[in-house]
Amino acid sequence: MPKLTMVQAINLALHQEMERDSSVLILGEDVGVNGGVFRATDGLLDKYGPERAIDTPLAEAAIIGTAIGMAINGLKPVAEAQFSGFSYLMIPQLEGNGGRMRTRTRGQHTVPLVLRMPYGGGVRALEHHSESKETFYAHTTGVKTVIPSTPATAYGLLLGAIRDPDPVVFMEPKHSYRAFKEEINDSGEAMELGKARIVTEGSDITVIAWGAMLHKTQKIVEEMSEQKRASIELIDLQTIYPMDADAITKSVTKTGRCVVVQEAQKSLGPASEIIAIINDEALMYLEAPVKRVTGYDVVMPYFSRENHYLPSAGRIRRAIEETLEF
């Protein structure tokens, strides 16, 4: 089993899936010759040629619009938005057509595509390179939104996304791209979308996170567990929509306490939905109010201030402590 970074794991999944299924192709800006600005698509052009590793002209709306057409006509495009901050021109196509074609034609035409995009803060980049806007895509009806947090889950979930019969937005936390390596079962087995993952089992409190926040939270959870301060159940949400309500309910019913860690701005984010699910399914089991640690509803500042606008380790730790002590 190879030990890989998240970027290498994504690259491996693309290589294997293009080898396995000749209808899979990639398209986007700088994905071919350059191998992607993060090298996620490195080597695909050499192996599969320019017809299946397409360096497109620079136009996000046309990348996703043509990908929808390819998907309708039997291909399985994996499109790339170079950064999520440039992907908003793709929303009209996804909302207006990608997520509706199956319904509109009663299943005669379907859109099995994947839209990959690096997202999230903390890498000292330029404006538009720091936001977490998964809610945009979670609210795009008929589209699934997936966020991996580790190399192994990036590999498995990307395979799952490519094999899914509907459009999937696959948001890659770029802060985690090269942050750590992990052993990967590279057997080509896809992970199921719509399922959360229990990272560590526990009985005192449930902590839910996704994307780059998962790794950050995990370190705090491990530290607190080593100090025998609490038995913490850590859940990696993995799919933003459709959200795994069963996993959340099952865990919170057991622990009675919950903290949600969300990089995105506070209002109307996935954390709000998680708390609504708990309200619907597990309210009577709660021992304390559910806390959320989130970003803020402000325009994301340039990088000199940026780190102060991401959930800090201190805020995450205090939220867990306060919820345990309530």
Add this chain to the structure above:
Amino acid sequence: MPTKVIQKFGISYLQVLDEDGKVDEKLEPKLSKEQLLKLYRVMLLARRTDERMLKLQRQGRLGTLPVCVGQEATTAASALALEDDDWMVTAYRELAGRLMRGEKPLNPMLVYAGFEEGNVVEDNKRILPVAIILGSQVPHAVGIAYAEKLKGTKNAVLTFYGDGASSQGDIHEAMNFAAVWKAPVVFLNQNNHWAISTPLKKQMANETLAQRSISYGIPGIQVDGNDALAVYKVTREALDRARKGEGPSLIEANTYRMLMHTTADDPKKYRSQEEVEEWVKRDPIIRFKLYLEKKGLWNDKKNGKLEEELKAEIEDAVQQFESYTDFALDKPFETTFGSSVTPLVKQHQEFLADLQKDENNA
């Protein structure tokens, strides 16, 4: 019935100053000695600022930044053609033009050190900040131009975008609006031949970018973008048309991105050194310096003195941005909206309280 030609089109190309500094006197624009020296100074200031910022980035003192080396004539000479009350709306590879319009080296240094404060141009409100989302700024330029027209002024707008951005729908839609509205705007398409790793031939099947003008019914021309005199001349003419109510124009400036896309990019992965060297021979600053020398306006002694001056100016900016203290961490809570909004009032308090707790525990 046989088809017949109902419309014929052509695209002209202009060069005034060739690569050896030889000028076509019939075409030479009428620029004063002061204007010529200012143009040279600004181009050289942009080049030296870029070089200094690149070093600062490599030392970890600045974040990722785009570099403009090789494109100084296109942006400085076109900006020189503007009047004081005109507007300039750029992408992010127009450092020389921005310096021409009142920015100081401190502005880009602050921006690329991660401070929005660098976007504030004290001496000129009629310049928008660098636009990172490609092509997104061009419709704004058309809206600004429309507003000038509505107000009945003679002011015009100069907007820039690249060969990569020319594929974006925003550009096409904006150009059509401007043509229909006869808006006083000049579209300056900086063709530097590379959109990160994508060469022009993979960007479009057209022979020129200038011919896009034909489809919108506006004048278009291709100019040698490394020839400051030609760029000035065509921009001035286009701005004059705009001021007279004759509507927009498109200029394609044929230039070259001599270095990387940004400091995060490695051009060796996708283009040859031979190609780069061909363009280094057409360096816009060397050519313009030769022209000034031939006119008797410039010599080595003056050049040495100018280099010293620019070095001092740039080092002063480095000192300023590195000792920058006007740093309110909670500024975004004040600037996101122009009036108080309920969720942010509470979040602002929480932000400050958490900041204090984080500091106490640090």
